[in-house]
Amino acid sequence: MSNSASSAPVAAPGVGAVIDRVDEILEATYLSGDLGNVSDxxxxxxxxxxxxxxxxxxxxxxxxxxxxxxxxxxxxxxxxxxxxxxxxxxxxxxxxxxxxxxxxxxxxxxxxxxxxxxxxxxxxxxxxxxxxxxxxxxxxxxxxxxxxxxxxxxxxxxxxxALGEDRFAVDTHARRILGRLGIVDDKPGKPNHDVFEAAIPRAARVRLHVNLVHHGRAVCRESAPRCEDCPLISFCVTGRSKAASIAGRDAVVDLFGGAGAMGLGFKQAGFRIAAAVEIERHAAQTYRLNHPGVPVFETSVEDVTGEALRSWLPGLRAPAVVMAGPPCQGYSAAGARTIGDRRNLLFRHVSRLARELGARSVLIENVPGVRRVNGVTYTERITATLRRSGFATWKHPAVLRASDFGVSQNRRRLFFVGVGSGVALPEVPVPTHIPPGAAKRDRTLARTVTLTERLRDLPNLGPGEGSERLQLSDGRLILNSTAMKHSPRVVAKIKAIAPGGGPISYRRLEGDVARTLVAGHRALPVHPTQHRAITVREAARIQGFPDTYFFCGPRASQPLQVANAVPPALARAVARELRKSLGASEAHSDKPCPSAVA
Ligand code: SF4
Missing domain, CATH: 1.10.340.30 (Hypothetical protein; domain 2)
Known part of the structure; x- marks a missing residue:
């Protein structure tokens, strides 16, 4: 049994699933880069x-x-x-x-x-x-x-x-990394090649060996492995034992972490993500790949306890922030909005874990629809739950619009903030940008670029064109740039849709600013000028992800990962205010907290 499986607090991926995930992450990182081998x-x-x-x-x-x-x-x-x-x-x-x-x-x-x-x-x-x-x-x-x-x-x-067989060579890098990950129960002395080879699925053997050599040279070195830069840390006891101390007093625990958008915003504001929890396999992989050094626990937040997290992440002390964007489908205008939807009460687990971990602050993000679902006012429930857990909260959650913070999208999000004793409530972030088309009353604010400008330098693609790693003639590599295939009948329909029009699954974006991106039937909206759904890369640009952010998993999963994300710029704006409050509380640790509404 692997170390990773045996030390996990609740059900975790078994050895076979870990190998799949390690293989996927390493291939996305190193692309089986040439090691100079020859075929003669x-x-x-x-x-x-x-x-x-x-x-x-x-x-x-x-x-x-x-x-x-x-x-x-x-x-x-x-x-x-x-x-x-x-x-x-x-x-x-x-x-x-x-x-x-x-x-x-x-x-x-x-x-x-x-x-x-x-x-x-x-x-x-x-x-x-x-x-x-x-x-x-x-x-x-x-x-x-x-x-x-x-x-x-x-x-x-x-x-x-040379002979093209599916064989696995156990060199020094493969042995060291697979041993550290606990994938093979390695014994001292000469390695048993048959045991290693039997553990690796045939189709992955050559690719995995090549990528392990690259990883062993670049990151998981014999001495002083760079665990803080390692996308495999989720599966590694050695790496996880260091993660909490690397994060230190700026540690954030990211529940319902999704593809890592909130984590990205918090990192940009100077926090360090100590751990994330995300149950959906492909989103968890995206998080791991784009946030090396962050252990991502692939399980349900409902099943996680503070004690379990501490045993999984030795050394985790009171984090600066426990944050979460629980699934919003139960509240969302695009969802069914039913009162009995179990997902509507997941915020209770965020509050519980913040309390169990002794977090100094807690942040819950959700859609504006959370305010009232069929007569039930969830904002008050969430606020009351946080207060019962000992956090002082804003009187009302803050409603922030992404286009006020430089994002070419009018997505609105609600933020609930709670702070523990000794921490002043942060200010509500004020806009940093003027949305396209709005009057520029404040000259100090920058203008949010229009959607057309945002997408201008991305390639023109027909339906079904492009690729996950699209190499352009000017040398640029565009990730996740596969355009969805449409039948000639659908293309003809799309051509007739004017900007802002069309059904939810084929709504055409307008050229100035997007409405909230949704992945209706797993398809993204239609491009403002081209006759196809936008690519995952175009959606990621609109959300404000950097172009280097790669979305893992099959084509059907990627649009959901992007569309379900909080624009990182919004998370960053809240994180900056929270950081000021936490920083001030450290500087005046015995001063009472006058502004808290308890
Ligand atoms: S976390 Fe550290 S020890 Fe573990 S595989 Fe990565 S670099 Fe190696």
């Missing part, structure tokens, strides 16, 4: 021989020098030992490796004679190991492992990279 079997075998315990730049240079100096393998075999040794010396152990290389080539020469291949028969030409392509896996491994300097790891590398 003998060339790959020599390349792997030189790579053992040597820095990448060094062994790649030595390999190139050898191939430049000897145009055929036969020439290399007949070379003077001193010449080989001189070329190999920069990689270390020059004499030993030169002897291994000559012995390896001699063995290849002998086998070529035996099987009448290469210079001794079929095809003619140079020494070769291409005949291994017709051998079974077992026979190939047995043959390769008898070659000087080639062990089980190197043999698997040759099988994976």
């Amino acid at each position: 079997v003998l060339a790959e075998t020599v390349y792997i021989l030189l790579s053992r315990q040597t820095r990448e730049t060094v062994y790649q240079r030595v390999y190139s020098d050898l191939r430049r100096r000897f145009t055929t393998w036969e020439q290399m075999l007949r070379a003077r030992p001193a010449t080989l040794e001189r070329i190999i010396r920069p990689a270390g152990l020059g004499q030993q490796r030169a002897a291994q290389l000559r012995a390896l080539l001699r063995e290849v020469d002998r086998t070529s004679q035996e099987f009448h291949v290469g210079p001794y028969g079929k095809d003619g030409g140079d020494l070769t190991l291409e005949f291994l392509r017709t051998w079974s896996s077992e026979a190939t491994v047995a043959f390769l492992e008898k070659l000087p300097g080639i062990g089980p790891k190197s043999a698997r590398c040759v099988l994976a990279y």
